[in-house]
Amino acid sequence: MSVHLSDHTPSEQGRNLRWLAGVVAALALWVALYSQLVPFSEWAVSALSIDAHSRAGDAVGFFLYEAPKVLLLLTIIVFAMGVVRSFFSPERTRALLAGNREGVGNVAAAGLGIVTPFCSCSAVPLFIGFVSAGVPLGVTFSFLIAAPMVNEVALGLLFALLGWKIALTYLAFGLAVAIVAGWVIGRLHLEHWLEDWVRNVRAGDVVVPSAKLDMVDRIKAGLDAVRDIIGRVWPWMLVGIGAGAAIHGYVPADLLASIMGRDAWWSVPAAVVLGIPMYSNAAGVIPVVEALIGKGAALGTVLAFMMSVIALSLPEMIILRKVLKAKLIAVFIGVVGTGILAVGFLFNALFT
Amino acid sequence: MKDVKVLGPGCARCNTTVEMVKAEAEKAGVPVTIEKITDYAAIAGYGIASTPGIVIDGKVVHAGGLPKADDLAKWLKA
Numbered sequence: 141m142s143v144h145l146s147d148h149t150p151s152e153q154g155r156n157l158r159w160l161a162g163v164v165a166a167l168a169l170w171v172a173l174y175s176q177l178v179p180f181s182e183w184a185v186s187a188l189s190i191d192a193h194s195r196a197g198d199a200v201g202f203f204l205y206e207a208p209k210v211l212l213l214l215t216i217i218v219f220a221m222g223v224v225r226s227f228f229s230p231e232r233t234r235a236l237l238a239g240n241r242e243g244v245g246n247v248a249a250a251g252l253g254i255v256t257p258f259c260s261c262s263a264v265p266l267f268i269g270f271v272s273a274g275v276p277l278g279v280t281f282s283f284l285i286a287a288p289m290v291n292e293v294a295l296g297l298l299f300a301l302l303g304w305k306i307a308l309t310y311l312a313f314g315l316a317v318a319i320v321a322g323w324v325i326g327r328l329h330l331e332h333w334l335e336d337w338v339r340n341v342r343a344g345d346v347v348v349p350s351a352k353l354d355m356v357d358r359i360k361a362g363l364d365a366v367r368d369i370i371g372r373v374w375p376w377m378l379v380g381i382g383a384g385a386a387i388h389g390y391v392p393a394d395l396l397a398s399i400m401g402r403d404a405w406w407s408v409p410a411a412v413v414l415g416i417p418m419y420s421n422a423a424g425v426i427p428v429v430e431a432l433i434g435k436g437a438a439l440g441t442v443l444a445f446m447m448s449v450i451a452l453s454l455p456e457m458i459i460l461r462k463v464l465k466a467k468l469i470a471v472f473i474g475v476v477g478t479g480i481l482a483v484g485f486l487f488n489a490l491f492t
Numbered sequence: 493m494k495d496v497k498v499l500g501p502g503c504a505r506c507n508t509t510v511e512m513v514k515a516e517a518e519k520a521g522v523p524v525t526i527e528k529i530t531d532y533a534a535i536a537g538y539g540i541a542s543t544p545g546i547v548i549d550g551k552v553v554h555a556g557g558l559p560k561a562d563d564l565a566k567w568l569k570a
Contacts, residue, residue, distance in 0.1 A: 229542065229555070229556055230541040230542040230555075230556060231539075231540060231541050231542065231555055231556070233541075234541050257542070257556065257557070262501075262503070262542050262543045262556075264501065264532055265500075265501065265532060265535050265536065265540070265541060265542065265543050266541045266542060268532055268533070268535075268536040269535075269536050269539075269540060269541030269542075270541060272536050273539075273541075337533055338533075340533075341532075341533045341536045341537065462532065463532070
């Protein structure tokens with residue numbers, strides 16, 4: 141497998157160029173659309189003959205501006221991430237992590253959690269696959285916490301709605317929670333709280349042949365990601381933005397500030413507890429978060445709520461119950477929940 | 493006769509993969525037996541960490557996400 145003549149044939153080059161041109165044209169169209177967002181929403185509100193300064197006008201204008209904006213930004217971020225992810229696979233990540241000690245391993249696992257393709261439906265095979273191949277339990281947990289929590293949809297939406305500072309902060313603190321929580325679980329040596337059969341599984345030493353991907357394949361991987369992810373999250377997103385618009389237009393600021401404001405210390409734990417049974421994804425939560433912040437809710441409180449909704453979801457616990465004893469799930473919730481609490485309090489203290 | 497195993501806990505993609513294998517085998521005229529492996533321990537035993545996975549004649553050829561139809565044809569004819 142050393143010679144790939146096809147890499148250099150003229151027809152292959154023409155194909156690459158055509159795809160590249162397509163991507164550039166799509167980017168130009170994207171920029172053009174993005175620059176028309178404000179005029180579009182103003183035009184749409186006036187075309188609907190709603191008074192732009194009324195509450196309804198406020199809410200409708202918010203929706204008509206945010207929905208296309210979020211959709212556009214999300215599309216480009218998901219595409220970029222799809223291309224990046226084509227360089228990674230869970231099997232490759234596992235091979236990278238299997239040789240690592242705890243500590244360094246936790247950091248690497250959390251980082252790889254962002255770029256490795258992951259779907260919560262395959263959380264169990266992934267968990268077993270990691271543990272049986274010799275990845276330490278705590279390192280596996282760092283991966284399992286970071287992968288769903290710090291994902292491109294969450295980061296993209298935060299960037300789109302709240303700016304890059306908050307997106308970066310979420311990234312840093314999300315990683316910190318995953319690293320520390322995984323490390324703590326590793327230190328507790330809870331291997332005996334895995335379901336018994338899991339400990340007896342030995343992974344086969346199979347090397348999955350990785351398909352050789354060229355540039356066009358990677359562009360296609362990006363497009364597939366857009367189709368798959370945007371196709372899945374857009375209803376959540378519209379509902380979230382709709383709820384955000386309603387909050388934006390109708391909920392009085394004083395009320396929210398008193399419940400979710402910085403002075404109400406108990407609002408952080410309440411937000412975490414409230415977030416566990418709620419199952420939504422970032423697409424549904426973040427537009428609500430933005431509206432809440434606009435109404436005077438404290439950043440740490442809503443961030444804690446968001447992390448809790450995304451990272452501590454009941455359905456995922458039920459899936460993981462197949463491999464973890466209930467005690468270990470309780471520890472998992474406790475450790476991650478504590479981490480999120482800390483993030484919430486820290487934020488409220490720092491950003492005054 | 494090719495022995496094809498599709499590894500996956502029974503998610504939608506795993507079922508789609510089974511259908512794809514059937515369709516490609518028919519198109520290529522390769523007789524196959526298809527078996528679904530849903531047991532987690534057995535899946536892990538094949539050394540994959542993402543599903544659906546495909547094993548042909550005991551050899552893992554694919555893991556994670558839907559396979560490409562072209563690749564499937566190639567693996568079946570190999």
